[in-house]
Amino acid sequence: MAGADPMFRRLVWRALRWRRGRAAVVFAALTVGAAIVCALAAVYFDIHAGMSRELRTFGANFYLGPAGAGGATWAEADFNHLIAGAPPGLVVAASPCLLGTAQVGARRVALAGVSFEGLRPLAAYWQVRGAWVAADFDDRNAMLGARLAEELERGVGDELTLTNDLADDAAKPLRVKGVVETGDANDRRLIVSLALAQEWLGQPGRLSHALLRVDGPPERVAAWAADVRQRYPALDAKPILRIAAAEGLVLDKIKGLMGLVALVILALATLCVNTALTASVSARAVEFALQQALGARRRAIVAQILAETLLTAAAAAAAGLALGWVLAQLIGRAVFAAAITFRAPVLPLTVTLALAAALLAVILPIRRALQTEPARILKGE
Amino acid sequence: MNIIETHNLTKSFGSVIAVNDLTISVRRGEFVAFMGASGSGKTTLLNILACLDTFTSGEVFIDGHNLAALDEEGRRVLRANKIGLVFQQFHLIPYLTALENVMLAQHFHSVTDEPAARQILGDVGLAHRLHHRPGALSGGEQQRVCIARALVNEPPILFADEPTGNLDEENECNILALLQDLHRRGRTVVLVTHNPDLAARADRIIRLHHGKVFEP
Ligand SMILES: Nc1ncnc2c1ncn2[C@@H]1O[C@H](COP(=O)(O)OP(=O)(O)O)[C@@H](O)[C@H]1O
Ligand SMILES: [Mg+2]
Numbered sequence: 001m002a003g004a005d006p007m008f009r010r011l012v013w014r015a016l017r018w019r020r021g022r023a024a025v026v027f028a029a030l031t032v033g034a035a036i037v038c039a040l041a042a043v044y045f046d047i048h049a050g051m052s053r054e055l056r057t058f059g060a061n062f063y064l065g066p067a068g069a070g071g072a073t074w075a076e077a078d079f080n081h082l083i084a085g086a087p088p089g090l091v092v093a094a095s096p097c098l099l100g101t102a103q104v105g106a107r108r109v110a111l112a113g114v115s116f117e118g119l120r121p122l123a124a125y126w127q128v129r130g131a132w133v134a135a136d137f138d139d140r141n142a143m144l145g146a147r148l149a150e151e152l153e154r155g156v157g158d159e160l161t162l163t164n165d166l167a168d169d170a171a172k173p174l175r176v177k178g179v180v181e182t183g184d185a186n187d188r189r190l191i192v193s194l195a196l197a198q199e200w201l202g203q204p205g206r207l208s209h210a211l212l213r214v215d216g217p218p219e220r221v222a223a224w225a226a227d228v229r230q231r232y233p234a235l236d237a238k239p240i241l242r243i244a245a246a247e248g249l250v251l252d253k254i255k256g257l258m259g260l261v262a263l264v265i266l267a268l269a270t271l272c273v274n275t276a277l278t279a280s281v282s283a284r285a286v287e288f289a290l291q292q293a294l295g296a297r298r299r300a301i302v303a304q305i306l307a308e309t310l311l312t313a314a315a316a317a318a319a320g321l322a323l324g325w326v327l328a329q330l331i332g333r334a335v336f337a338a339a340i341t342f343r344a345p346v347l348p349l350t351v352t353l354a355l356a357a358a359l360l361a362v363i364l365p366i367r368r369a370l371q372t373e374p375a376r377i378l379k380g381e
Numbered sequence: 382m383n384i385i386e387t388h389n390l391t392k393s394f395g396s397v398i399a400v401n402d403l404t405i406s407v408r409r410g411e412f413v414a415f416m417g418a419s420g421s422g423k424t425t426l427l428n429i430l431a432c433l434d435t436f437t438s439g440e441v442f443i444d445g446h447n448l449a450a451l452d453e454e455g456r457r458v459l460r461a462n463k464i465g466l467v468f469q470q471f472h473l474i475p476y477l478t479a480l481e482n483v484m485l486a487q488h489f490h491s492v493t494d495e496p497a498a499r500q501i502l503g504d505v506g507l508a509h510r511l512h513h514r515p516g517a518l519s520g521g522e523q524q525r526v527c528i529a530r531a532l533v534n535e536p537p538i539l540f541a542d543e544p545t546g547n548l549d550e551e552n553e554c555n556i557l558a559l560l561q562d563l564h565r566r567g568r569t570v571v572l573v574t575h576n577p578d579l580a581a582r583a584d585r586i587i588r589l590h591h592g593k594v595f596e597p
Binding site for chain 2: 005006008010011015017018019286289290291292293294295296300373374375378
């Protein structure tokens with residue numbers, strides 16, 4: 001588009017200002033469209049990054065732990081025995097875990113002892129800054145939940161020291177190897193090797209629970225669960241597949257609905273813009289005919305209409321992004337009780353869709369502008 | 382040499398024959414008036430000669446160019462280079478100033494040249510109205526902007542279709558004086574009018590009646 005030509009720029013700018021009422025209608029329609037798309041996309045991608053991944057990508061689909069209320073522990077030996085005795089191929093991954101609290105300086109923090117090697121395949125969705133702790137026997141490195149990292153003001157590579165109120169001389173220095181964003185309780189935990197947690201919490205050989213990924217037909221899984229409960233009456237062994245799948249399904253439906261709402265709003269905005277532009281082009285038939293009489297090429301007319309529309313659309317996209325962002329926070333607070341984090345795809349998606357809607361809306365008006373015969377229009381009888 | 386020539390030119394709109402087997406010519410530098418009642422085909426003829434419209438049959442030559450041999454782009458180029466147009470309804474762009482309206486014609490012809498545009502507006506007596514929009518100008522002033530716009534690219538032919546139809550008598554005189562002056566300076570001027578007093582000022586009158594030349 002002859003963007004460098006000052007006369008072209010002046011023409012576009014003056015035309016927009018002269019018909020600012022119509023431009024305002026186009027701007028408003030596209031702003032609303034862009035705002036809705038931005039808000040829904042922001043929520044969509046944030047759920048996707050958080051909850052949905054937890055439910056679906058989180059490979060765990062089986063829970064093993066003491067029956068009854070929290071706090072109880074069970075023997076790691078039982079766990080090892082159970083896993084070793086499971087039908088071949090049934091248990092694909094297993095992550096035993098001991099939870100407790102520990103002291104870091106003056107603060108009490110939630111401590112989780114895990115098998116890093118067992119957890120990693122189940123936590124593929126975790127966003128890790130730095131790196132995973134590679135080995136289960138590594139008791140000098142730890143991983144830190146992102147929220148806790150903020151509170152402790154520690155980052156990747158920093159040192160922190162576990163202390164003990166009761167034994168003054170006890171201190172365990174740790175290096176933060178990775179900071180993890182998980183979207184769940186682990187965001188507020190200090191994650192260390194299982195052996196270290198057991199030692200530090202004074203619970204050698206004990207576990208809080210274990211999460212497994214089991215593979216196989218549901219009947220086979222159910223049969224194994226029943227077998228475990230029979231042999232260890234104090235243990236709860238249950239598939240969590242069904243719940244996760246159902247929640248994932250609801251989430252899919254909500255997301256589908258959001259996509260639909262965004263599409264409908266965009267379609268309405270496009271219609272509205274199309275109507276406004278059609279009226280505008282009709283009202284300006286003489287103007288375009290005159291330009292052609294002065295020697296303008298048809299593509300100069302197309303360029304002017306396109307430039308006016310796209311300029312308005314770009315402004316609307318910017319306004320829509322701002323408005324949509326506020327809207328996303330309101331939705332996040334009202335529906336998910338959480339702030340929505342800005343995810344990268346939202347910006348290009350919103351801008352692209354707003355511009356695409358404008359382009360779609362301008363096709364017919366441009367065709368109409370080109371169909372008119374200058375001679376007939378200028379006769380003006 | 383004839384700058385405008387038609388041979389058996391016919392233009393029909395469906396069953397209406399607006400220009401009927403017309404053979405006319407205009408010499409270079411001539412001031413010709415087309416006269417005729419409303420509906421006699423004056424505007425249709427002018428639009429064809431101005432390369433704005435196509436025709437049904439016959440031949441048209443503008444400054445030696447055979448219009449039948451030109452496509453839309455060819456007509457566009459010829460129009461931009463050879464022809465200045467003045468309309469009864471002025472057709473100024475409402476959101477551009479007088480100066481910008483004139484510069485627009487330069488823009489679509491080649492490149493803008495603000496000093497030249499100022500100069501030509503000064504020539505038609507509008508040096509003090511450069512930055513007014515058409516809405517702030519009188520009818521006579523608007524028509525003078527139109528004439529400036531038509532002339533700024535220095536086309537050899539000026540077509541004026543009832544240029545004073547919307548003006549009072551005083552402004553009518555001013556515009557006519559402008560046209561006569563242009564003619565004196567060598568331009569070919571074709572004036573469409575149904576006012577016999579105006580037509581009488583031309584070198585020659587071509588009378589149209591139902592799309593044909595009418596010889597009384
Ligand atoms: N676009 C058109 N479609 C149909 N008929 C037309 C069109 N333009 C002009 N005419 C007819 O052609 C005849 C000549 O019109 P026009 O050239 O405008 O006359 P004038 O300018 O002399 O008043 C009229 O009968 C008019 O109704
Ligand atoms: Mg007419």
